[in-house]
Structure formats: structure tokens, C-alpha cells
Amino acid sequence: MARPHAASIIEDAWHTQLERLLRRRKWANRVLSYTGYGSTDFVRVFGRVVLGRPHEQDDEPRQDVTYGGLRSPDVQRRGWRAFLTAPAMTVPVEVHIGDRVEHVRSDRSGLIDATIRDHGLPPGWHEVTIAAPGADPVKASVLIIDPTVRTGIVSDIDDTVLSTSLPRPLIAAWNTFFRHESARRVIPGMAPLYRALVEQRPGVPIVYLSTGAWNTAPTLTRFLRRNGFPAGPLLLTDWGPTNTGWFRSGQDHKRSSLDRLAGDFPRIKWLLIGDDGQHDPKIYQDFAEARPKRVEAIAIRQLTLTEQVLAHGLPVSTEDPMSRPSAPLGSRGGSRGGSRGGRGSKKRRETPVFHAPDGYGLLRLLRAVGKLS
Secondary structure, three states: OOOOOHHHHHHHHHHHHHHHHHHHOOOEEEEEEEEEEEOOOEEEEEEEEEEEOOOOOOOOOOOOOOOOOOOHHHHHOEHHHHHOOOEOOOOEEEEEEOOEEEEEEOOOOOEEEEEEEOOOOOOEEEEEEEEOOOOOOEEEEEEEOOOOOOEEEEEOOEOOOEOOOOOOHHHHHHHHHHOEHHHOOEOOOHHHHHHHHHHHOOOOOEEEEEEEEHHHHHHHHHHHHHOOOOOOOEEEEOOOOOOOOOOOOHHHHHHHHHHHHHHHOOOOEEEEEEEOOOOHHHHHHHHHHHOHHHEEEEEEEOOOHHHHHHHHOOOOOOOOOOOOOOOOOOOEHHHOOOOOOOOOOOOOOOOEEEEEOOHHHHHHHHHHOOOOO
């Protein structure tokens, strides 16, 4: 087994000392729950164990499917508060599903990512319970996808539904850490687009895939709920050192998450929605070329000239050629790697790709080709 990277060793040592100090001051385990997903064969449960002050009130509402009960202080909090947490490392955790109890442990960042099989839950939304020693049990929502469903949606978050000006570090840091939640700007038309997709395709799941940290999950859930986006699980990542380097790769996180979704739901074709400010077009096209039968279409939201400059200092997208403005109904993802003809050559299935500056434009394009009525 390879030796862990120095960065992860340093971080683990810091967290260990911090945990000892806080526990001596009577801080106790506190469980946060995130929305999970699954099929009739398995369920994936997400959560996190952190340290909290004795009798600390839960100031981060759990993720649920009702999207109700917004409290006024929530939308006035600045983003940096979500990152002031101390993880509880390798804590024993119980996941209760009906009468069944599954025993797992939090990881080195306090995260819980448990896959449980033979759970007995029917399709639809359900609640499971997560418990840790000394912590109040919490409910976690999980979406069990119907085995008859054949279409799903994967959506990026940053600059796709929420304006963040990533990856420009200073601007992204300001938007993430210092702005009030209520000041964050929604991308026009994206919520109506997603609602139309969900309403016209009963049972279709929507998965929000982002390179954002799990610390931001409550903030993102409140943002999605407040702006009328359909409920769905979030697949986020953990910022900071790993066993292989100083920082986690956001691209690797998205690629591995897409691969896992394709493996978990082999009969579902995914509509992949992202933006051209980072690497979504390339990641989505690579996935479509590797698994052409698993992608229904790719929809790319084009950043404005100002957003492109703020994102990477250039007035045009850094991605090529999928992300450049193209024909009104989008380019064809297979055009870059399609067959050149010749004896014995096999024509590659082309994935339709659509580009528009906002959700309303994408909605019109999808309606024009019959993917929405």
C-alpha cells in the first residue's frame, strides 16, 4: 500500500489534536444529514459527523424533500460560516432503515457515504435515520428510483444554476465565503427548465453534481429550494488534502461520479446539463463517447462575455470545440470523433449537444427537437 501524501498526514494530525482539544471542552458528536439516492437494490446514504458545543442548536437545517420551513436567518448567513466545522474522524455510525441497522464509520473528514443493499424500500422518497454516539439521531432523505425509469438528469451547479464566477479564485472566494445567501444570483430560466423536464417525465431523477465542498450542502439546498428547483441528491466533494496530493481533483470527482451513476443505473440515459466556464463540455463529451448508450443529450449553458472574463480572464470559452457557439440546435458530440469512413469502419452514435445563454434558451431548443412538449 502506498504511503499517504504528506498533506493528508498533516491534516489528520491537525484534526486529531483539534478533536482532542474540543472533546476536553465537552464538545460532542453532531450528525448532519444529506440527501441520498438508490434503487430497489441499494441505497446510498450521505451524512457527516462534526463536533458541536454542548446543547448546541442545529443551525444548519437538514436536507429534506419538502423544501419547506425556510428561516429568515438562513438567507442572511455568510458563506464562511459553513466552513467553521471540526470533523469527527472514524466515529461509529448507525444507519436505521425500518427495522434494519447498518453499522458504518465516518471517514477522516467525518463524512458518511454508506451503500446499503437489500433495504426493502419501494420507489419514491423515504427517510432513514443516522445516529452516532452522543449525538441526537437525524433523518436523512433518500430517493429510490423506480426500476422502470429510463431517463435521468445530471446538473452542474456553479455557473449552471448559480452564478459563482468560478474558477477565478478571488471572485469565487468572495461569492462563496462573504456574500449573504440571499444575494446569490440564480441563472435565468434554469428552474423552469428543470421543472418542465421533471413534470413531463414522471419519476425522472435529478442529481446535482458539483465540485463544491460538502460544507456547502445546506446552503446549496436552501438556494435550490428557495428558487424553485426540483428536489434531488447532491454529489459534492471534500476540499483539501487527499492521500495522493494537496487538493482533490474536481474533474476526477465529476468523472468518477458519472461513471458510478452509469453503473448504478445501467438502463437510464442521462441528460447532462452544465456550462462552458470550466470543464463540463469536455467531461460530458468524454463520458458520452465512452458510454454512448447512456447519454440522451448534452445541454451547455453559455456564459456571458462578462462571466467568461470573470471566470478565466478571456472573453471566450476555454473549451473547444463543443463549448463554442454553434448551430442553433447544437453541435453533434460525435463530430469530433465520428467515423471517417473507410472499409470496416463503424459509424459512432452522435450525441446531440445544445448551447444557449440561459435556461429559457435551452428550453426552447429542447422543445424544438421534441425532447419537451
